[in-house]
Amino acid sequence: MFARLLLLGSLLFINLYACKGGYASCVAKVKDSHAIQNNSLSIPVSKTERLVYSRNIPNAKIIKQDPFLSLYLIEESKPFAYPFDINMRLQLGTAIVTDKKAYEGKFLHNQIGLNTLASYSETLVYPALVTSSCCSLEGVVTPRGIIQREYLNHFVTTKNNLYGDIGIRVKNEKGSVIVKASDPFMKNNPFLQGDCIVGFDGKKIDAASVLMCKILFSKVGSKHRVKVKRGSKLYTFTVMVQQRYGGGELSDTFLESRGLYFDAKLHLTKIGNAFQKYGLHIGDRLIQVDGVKVENEAALREYLQKTKHYKSLLFERNGFQFFVNIK
Known part of the structure; x- marks a missing residue:
């Protein structure tokens, strides 16, 4: 009985120390939990699950994924004793934390939906976590910015993967x-x-x-x-x-709801059933809509919201240009 009380007391001390000892304990926790792996994030969020940010499919049993934010929830193969909780309480200061160093700062702008991630007062280091001084998770650092806790919590706690x-x-x-x-x-x-x-x-x-x-x-x-x-x-x-069909790591031109997905230079990355009959191939590049030149997502989205009754798409494939006339 005494041994059990001693153990509980020790665990309580450890958790309290994490809040009072600054971010050094968070650096140690990131290192000990192997939360940073091969230029990606793999964060234990329970004894049985890890939250992963990666642009590559993890080599693990995937419970669910979010293609918009490149998030995965995977089964934990080596349980970590003190998982990171996602802090949905009052924010009491934050730092960007790696397995080597912490950079204390603050959020400058909050995340606006899937397309505009949060910005920070310190230079972003990727991959890294954003934590409180108690080592609770406030966000994850990605090449596009910071995915904040609201989105992490929504992904981890909801059953479906819809926005x-x-x-x-x-x-x-x-x-x-x-x-x-x-x-x-x-x-x-x-x-x-x-x-x-x-x-x-x-x-x-x-x-x-x-x-x-x-x-x-x-x-x-x-x-x-x-x-x-x-x-x-x-x-x-x-x-x-x-x-919601587009946004974040996916294109967001409004054509996604009809099955067409693009990369940054408007090459097709995915073709839905509605467009299979038009002979399009992955990699075809969209050049014009109804004779209007479009060079990126923003230009395509701007044109489409002005007129939804588009009739002609001009694509290029290996130097050959061809029209797709929409019926």
């Missing part, structure tokens, strides 16, 4: 949340580019990061009320959440 979508991409602008793009293919989409989102389900919205969490984490098929300021008028729209 919600109401057909908008937003940004912060002069203290307001502005629609920077509206999906032209989403049925009954009421939003226009330039709309100011001021409320969601009766609650005031003043940060794009907060709004995108509410949308992305909503159940597909659920209905929500969105208050919009358009010019000098206010509107309230009731919208149904659809499934």
